Amino acid sequence: MSVTKPLPHDAAPLHVSGSARYVDDIPTPKGTLHLAFGLSPIAKGTITAMDLSAVKAAPGVVRVMTVQDLPFANDVSPSIHDEPLLSDGTVHYIGQPVFLVVATSHLAARKAVRLGKIDYAEETPILTVEEALAADSRFEDGPRIYAKGDADAAIESAAHVIDGTFEIGGQEHFYLEGQAALAVPNEGGDMLVHSSTQHPTEIQHKVADALGVPMHAIRVETRRMGGGFGGKESQGNALAVACAVAARATGKACKMRYDRDDDMIITGKRHAFRISYRAGFDEQGHIQGVSFLQYAICGWAQDLSLPVADRAMLHSDNAYLLPNARIESHRLKTNTQSATAYRGFGGPQGMVAIERVMDHAAHELRLDPVELRRRNYYEPAHKVAEVQPHEKPLGHPDPHEDLTSRGAVETGTAPVRPLPAGGNTTPYGMEVSDFELHGMTEALMKSSDYAARKAAIAKWNAENSVIKKGIAFSPVKFGISFTLTHLNQAGALVHVYQDGSVHLNHGGTEMGQGLFQKVAQVAASRFGIPLEMVKITATDTAKVPNTSATAASSGSDLNGMAVKAACDTIRDRMADYLAERHQADPSAVTFTDGHVSVGEERYTFAEAAALAYQGRISLSATGFYKTPKIEWDRIAGRGRPFYYFAYGASVTEVAVDTLTGENRILRTDILHDAGASLNPALDVGQVEGGYVQGAGWLTTEELVWDGKGNLRTHAPSTYKIPACSDRPDIFNVALWDGENREDTIYRSKAVGEPPFMLGISAWLALSNAVAACGDTYPALNAPATAEEVWRGVQRMKGGI
């Protein structure tokens, strides 16, 4: 069987020889034109005059386009049509595309955009939480509130009460391949679009609307991305649409790629949050009640902010059974880049807050933070009975919504399940029936030698005044499924050729996570053939239509199942035919080791395919899958939004120079639950990469806007992602040996996003090291940059 094998990435041989093609590497037709946007230099205002004559006269410029040159939809929003491709006369953030230059070279286009002369009537931008609240500038009419029990009363009557407010910074995706698209006009007004996108169907939809043609006139192809992380779920729309309208206008192929600065200035990032908390505990550290107030800074357009903010609420419990909880979430509209999807999709921000509460409480009660966490865990899986799914009536979709996007609003209301009184339920009423963390924590405590190292660190800290060490543990429980229920579907297309070779296509996109390889392993296993016989092909809207974004970690769960369904259809047809030929029962036909056996007869898979072809058997099939059991009412905050949970746990040790705040990760131990892993090599890669990216978010990666709304950190020179030298000195990563309790593809679990949040232990370890400088709680903000750590040390020394 090909599944469960630790095979490298399918395109690895191409990557190491430099021949793997990304959008910018695709050979372009002769005369291809290159695009660049002219950007708004102010954060809020209206355009009063625009003189683009110098732009038009610049060398190499073929055409300059403004909103007047867009005959159809001027819209690149994935949700409520509030994001024009080119400014409609108003501007809402520094970096908003105002006009589009089409030129003979990338450089010529980039130089020309600088020559635009535009006058603006400037208005005061809204940049901060305070300003947004004062102006009541928000998405949705008011805050969303999810609640369980009576949090306020429980906190009031608790023996210990803690509270605090802290900031969580956003995060730049820094996919190493910037956004890119190439549109090639075909005959009859059709358009082929190559896009570095996680969501080809949405690109197809947006391009069709912009050109005023049906979706069938647009074909979008995506072979691979050089990293996505959520940043290519909706942020590629603008480039693809720009290329398509320019290609339509000029009749030439058009290509656009953002330079790194433009990419960082134009595109959305992870949502920054401010979170206030209040929590009550008993003497043993059992949480009685917790209340969160979340402010999400969403930027200027809605994009995917509602489901992101929802998911932050949905992860405010993390691994803990909260008897009473209240989560209030405000989605603030500001004059900054439109915050968007980013690995974890709000989950990390919600999780950081509850981990902060646990850390703070352990400090307050002088309890071991691991022990306090374990006391508050959900009940283990074996103690909990299965919950039955509820049928969900269909709502009436609004035809004006982009239904394929996570920014769409779920219509229709799920039946409300009464809250199980005090059951093993989340604050949104979902029974947790697959909890793995008791065993995982126990195992990690041993493998990481936590207790002994904690004692050694205490000793070190008692003996050393300048370099302080810290150690921290953090668990992850992450919900798997799109919270917009209808997105949990996928399609596949499989052909078997008469020589037995297999052509595989599905709706998922490859951004480095190894999805294509995993799904190909599924196909090879179903047919019992070697992996080399399966050809992995680019995602293509003409092959598999109406796909969801490759997001929410759902790629292999959904597409693996869809491919399995398609393969099984073909396999069953072949089995039926061969059984009939040999007067055998179809169930006696087996597909293993590259052979098909029926009774005494043994054919190679190629022979069997040829026979079936001659027998006039269709060797092509589509497959479809939809996730079962899920139902969710996002307004009431009730239901089962997730099919299952993925778990992980990590221990990080750091050292801090208390004179400068400089710090290092000395050692990290991780145990992660990928179910019965489809491919341990790829899954461990996701875990390592996720942890480092998560730790980067909470330590070195700081986004800074100035008072005018200018993003000051728009290049790797000012925005610090982890480098090779920042990786933990000792890095032990293992997969938890288990299998999904739900019936997923080969009982595996999604692994794209969950490990990101293992990085929280790095942030907590820094807090632990700073705590060694005094008696109070360090109350660090995130990211805990060297400056923030230094400030924390100063606060501790000042006794505040």
Place this chain on the structure above:
Amino acid sequence: MKKFHVTTTVNGDAVEYLCDPRETLLDCLRDKLNLTGAKEGCGTGDCGACSVTVDGRLVCSCLMLGVEAEGKQIETVEGIADGDILHPLQKKMIEYAALQCGICTPGILVAAKSLLEKNPNPTEEETRYWLAGNLCRCTGYDKIIRAVMDTAAEMREAS
């Protein structure tokens, strides 16, 4: 603007191209010679995705002008394998699954090869600091370092 005629050697082959004096070596390699293995990750010398060697020295090709390549020996990722035979570093990168999206991989290979040519026996710390100029957003670097260290050990044994 007047174009300049440049004659240079890339991966052992004599090549020539015409370029605007403002064009980078990276753009010349990619757009004029169709060698798209070197990538632009930043354009400012901070990410290493565009790494090549020039007369044996590791450089960011986004920071060097195409005209400066005149008379030089340029090596790119496309020249690392010997025909179909992969260099040990390439094999180890595959074996260790040391890449995900793969867009940093060409630069990392060029940089790592240049390290091993200078220092066949680097410590892990030397390797990490040598590669600190090559950003990778996907892998977390662990497998990359292991792949390079293991290649170094294997190449020492073989020589």
